[in-house]
Amino acid sequence: MMASKFFKSVILGPPGSGKGTISARIVNTFNLEHVSSGDRLRQNIKERTSIGLEAEKYIKGGKLVPDDVMIKFICEDLKQTKSGWLLDGFPRTEAQAQALWEIHKLDIALNLVVPYSVIIDRIKDRWVHLPSGRVYNQGSASFNPPKIRGKDDVTGEPLVQRDDDKPEVIKKRLELYDQMTKPVIEFYRRKGILHEFTGNTSDEIWPKVLDCLVAYIPLQITKRA
Numbered sequence: 282m283m284a285s286k287f288f289k290s291v292i293l294g295p296p297g298s299g300k301g302t303i304s305a306r307i308v309n310t311f312n313l314e315h316v317s318s319g320d321r322l323r324q325n326i327k328e329r330t331s332i333g334l335e336a337e338k339y340i341k342g343g344k345l346v347p348d349d350v351m352i353k354f355i356c357e358d359l360k361q362t363k364s365g366w367l368l369d370g371f372p373r374t375e376a377q378a379q380a381l382w383e384i385h386k387l388d389i390a391l392n393l394v395v396p397y398s399v400i401i402d403r404i405k406d407r408w409v410h411l412p413s414g415r416v417y418n419q420g421s422a423s424f425n426p427p428k429i430r431g432k433d434d435v436t437g438e439p440l441v442q443r444d445d446d447k448p449e450v451i452k453k454r455l456e457l458y459d460q461m462t463k464p465v466i467e468f469y470r471r472k473g474i475l476h477e478f479t480g481n482t483s484d485e486i487w488p489k490v491l492d493c494l495v496a497y498i499p500l501q502i503t504k505r506a
């Protein structure tokens with residue numbers, strides 16, 4: 282069975298909290314489209330589009346891309362979706378949350394709560410496959426390593442490290458998250474749709490997210506089955 286065509290959800294959490302990791306598990310389980318603002322921006326940077334060139338200036342320094350650019354970009358993207366969706370990385374400011382809400386009333390907002398010390402430790406080992414957004418960790422923790430070091434599991438193409446994963450840029454991203462994105466959590470709390478999940482690892486967080494979503498999207502477990 283498929284999730285409702287109109288199921289609309291967002292996943293929130295600081296940089297490196299595992300939004301991409303948990304989103305991959307969600308869309309492998311439910312029939313939702315993963316719309317990641319960061320992945321979409323990185324694809325545009327790679328393709329040297331005008332939005333990519335503009336966004337690159339901000340992303341490199343760990344700053345946020347301006348609200349007007351992001352709102353237009355993501356709302357256009359959502360028009361292309363063919364099923365329910367899970368937004369990751371958007372909204373990131375209260376203005377973005379308000380703009381989205383005017384167009385789409387969401388069913389649920391998931392918030393990942395992971396200590397910053399854990400995040401800083403794992404980010405240095407993150408490697409990504411840019412075309413798909415698939416994310417791996419090549420650290421000593423042996424969490425989700427690629428089957429072959431440096432290569433994407435599905436395509437065998439090379440993995441890269443993100444420019445904005447340098448320690449000084451991560452620090453800036455976490456500061457901006459505190460200032461700009463925490464109000465988004467409060468926005469959804471006021472709307473009564475916020476669910477928070479705390480843990481040090483994605484394996485600890487995932488079963489709680491799954492339980493929550495099953496209650497919202499009943500009897501629709503697994504695309505894989």
Ligand code: G5P
Nearest residue numbers: 296297298299300301302318319346370407422424482483
């Ligand atoms: P992004 O791309 O949205 P962030 O900063 O929100 O970037 P990020 O860094 O992508 O979030 P994540 O998705 O939350 O982090 O985390 P992840 O990739 O799944 O996991 C991080 C690492 O930890 C991976 O290596 C993973 O394998 C590993 N990991 C996960 N779980 C575990 C675990 O349990 N144990 C261990 N050991 N490892 C684990 O945005 C990037 C930039 O784009 C711009 C901004 O400039 C932003 O900085 N941007 C926007 N600007 C304005 N408005 C918006 N809406 C924007 N959206 C993007």
Ligand code: MG
Nearest residue numbers: 300301317319
């Ligand atoms: Mg991500």
